[in-house]
Amino acid sequence: MTEKKRERGYSGFLMRQRAFLKLYLITYAEESGSYGFQALGLLKDKFKQFGFKPQHSEIYRALHELMEEDILKRKKAPKDDAKYQEIAVYYIHDRERAKAYKRLVKADLDRCMGILHTAIRDNY
Amino acid sequence: MTEKKRERGYSGFLMRQRAFLKLYLITYAEESGSYGFQALGLLKDKFKQFGFKPQHSEIYRALHELMEEDILKRKKAPKDDAKYQEIAVYYIHDRERAKAYKRLVKADLDRCMGILHTAIRDNY
DNA sequence: ACATGAACAGTCTGTTCATCC
């Protein structure tokens, strides 16, 4: 009942970037408290080889959504190194919800792989 | 030089539906003269299992683009079976351009597979 | 119902602007 989106105006082609980023942000939060700007850097590095360069605003929107969905929570904290700058560190809030969301995205990832694989088989 | 799109407003996440459909429409045109409504049915059937249901307008837009790009040409023709209804049958216009476009999309398909595979490896 | 096309409309997301350390 929590996930009811994607009824109107969606034909079911490949998944949205938002969901993809949320998956990584949950994983990062599981591993250790992470924050937006850091995740952005990690993801940019990781996907550079694929020509995918996520934007900062999309990361923040994804984090905000994960909070609205009670999957993550955050604390404002001073940054480790010297400077007094405040960062927003994210943690898992509801582990069950997090797991459920990841299951959902896994199914979507598999679905997308199926679509792409079918196209390669059919057209080459 | 023909394909110069995707400079502004594109961060390089997964490919667009339009390109995906154009790939199939080229292949269908290679195999035999095909027309929009027929292709729509074939693709709906094929991807139903993946929850992907392409819309007719997107098919037609894709076909129109392929003509603008001089990859396909079309003839208006009466339908085979009885009825007098006229259909727009598409053929390959420039075989080289068609091949080039398919090569481009192949690279994009591989790129997308890489992104998805990376996410599965990293998060599960 | 088959078939094509175009206008309309809304979502996703990239760019820009703003703020603070």
Place this chain on the structure above:
DNA sequence: GGATGAACAGACTGTTCATGT
């Protein structure tokens, strides 16, 4: 420059309307 957030703006595409067989 690091860090976050929000406003602005445009592309993609789904829905609807139109037209005819």
